[in-house]
Amino acid sequence: MNGNKTFSRWLGLIVLSIFNFQFSIATAQELLNYPLDTIDGEEVYRYEVERSIGLYRIGVNFHVPQADIIRLNPQLRERGLHFGETLYIPTGRPVVIAEQPAETTPQPVADPIETKADSLPKQAEEPQLAMDSTHLPSDSVALAADSTLLPADSPAHDSLHSKGNVVELALLLPFESKQTKQSPTAERMIEFYQGALLALHDIQNDSILYRLRVYDTERSERRINTLCDSTELDSVQGVLGVVYPIQIERMASWCETHQVPLLLPFSDDIDLRSRPHLLQFNATDTQEADSLCAWIIARDSMTHCVTIDVKDADLSPTIRTLRKQMKKQGIRTTGLALKNLIADSAFYALDQDKENLIIMHSDRYQHVRIILPHLSKLQDMGYRIRIVSQYSWQKENIDLPQVYTSMFTSEADREAYETLWEQAYVTHHTADAPRFDLLGYDLMRTLVAWLQGQQETAGLQSDIRWEQIENGGYQNANVKVIEK
Secondary structure (H helix, E strand, O other): OHHHHHHHHHHHHHHHHHHHHHHHHHHHHHHHOOOEEEEOOEEEEEEEOOOOOOHHHHHHHHOOOHHHHHHHOOHHHHHOOOOOOEEEEEOOOOOOOOOOOOOOOOOOOOOOOOOOOOOOOOOOOOOOOOOOEOOOOOOOOOOOOOOOOOOOOOOOHHHHHOOOOOEEEEEEEOOOOOOOOOOHHHHHHHHHHHHHHHHHHHOOOOOOOEEEEEEEOOOOHHHHHHHHHOOOOOOOOEEEOOOOHHHHHHHHHHHHHHOOOEEEOOOOOOOOOOOOOEEEOOOOHHHHHHHHHHHHHHOOOOEEEEEEEOOHHHOOHHHHHHHHHHHHOOOOEEEEEHHHHHOOOOHHHOOOOOEEEEEOOOOOHHHHOOOHHHHHHHHHOOOEEEEEOOHHHOOOOOOOOEEEEEOOOOOOOOHHHHHHHHHHHOOOOOOOOOOHHHHHHHHHHHHHHHHOOOOEEOOOOOOEEEEEOOOOOEEEOOOEEEEO
């Protein structure tokens, strides 16, 4: 009997070992299929975060410590893991650098995907991008062609005309066109690109010709380095993009050397000092906090500020900056302990005669939604409650008055644009705001306006006003407070 038990135990161990061995082979094979890149001389995988997976499980799957993943993806320290984002995972293998001939011709950063030269690209499963193309007129939607650079009376005519009879612009975005699975980021970048093309169509006239060079930069430091080391952009007069911090620093250095403006569409923490060629669209936390403080000061007799108190270590950078600016500008607040709010004993912190502006302990909706029912109870009891919200919460069902800061504030008529979009791409746009096609449209128009000497532009989704930072680069200063 004991012999049978021993045999069964050994049989089970053998089966389990075979399973684990097969699983290890399958896992190793799967890892080999992830795209490779190089960061600071280290070979890495590019991994798109799957749904319902944590950092611990990712580390186990790739056989690397979590600390190594965080080292290559420092954003995880601030905001945690997000579904659909791309992470760098170390492979643990040395980078093999192939020997090159003494004289080589620089290779293009991305192979162009064929696009008809006489029309805008149609929306398709794959992004239809041209690496270097001059868009010509068609019967429906087109960009300007066969014309001079700018009107003769334009203030920028002489300086730009010296570079040729064409305004050359570059668009650098992570389309990830070679990936087998299209990520949400890639889809948004395609829409951004489509909106940028419509902007060039819309601002054409008989005296302007544009050439748009489009590059798929993925999330690759190597691609940006190759592009900057080549002569691809030598005739470019303005750059829109890039996206990731590992790419921005190198591209910013190239633009500084060549005195070419670089409009950054998504970053918000780049050092603009001593870099007059940089244009940063996204507002900083300090800008947004100052806008909200100005709104509170203007309503001082009507607003009572209440902050939800937790340990400083749990505060998000956005909320921490807001509290710092409120203190700096002399805005008094009453602290409300989180435990008292949840226990429905928050009356000591509220004002019955004023609207109570609630500043919560986090700017992430999933962290604060447990608080909202308790605030609703207070509202039902007759207290006037308004919460400091985030633009990203607009899809959430929050049955409370809100106030938030936003750069997306324009109320322009979009009817003509929507007609143009449907004409060009044979589809109806259904995405919620903020729309990446409108962002591409507004920022392409902004870049052209900057080249023509204009520092303010009115867009379809965001009106932009540039403010110089310490004799350096320019920051979009048009941040408004929205009451909802």
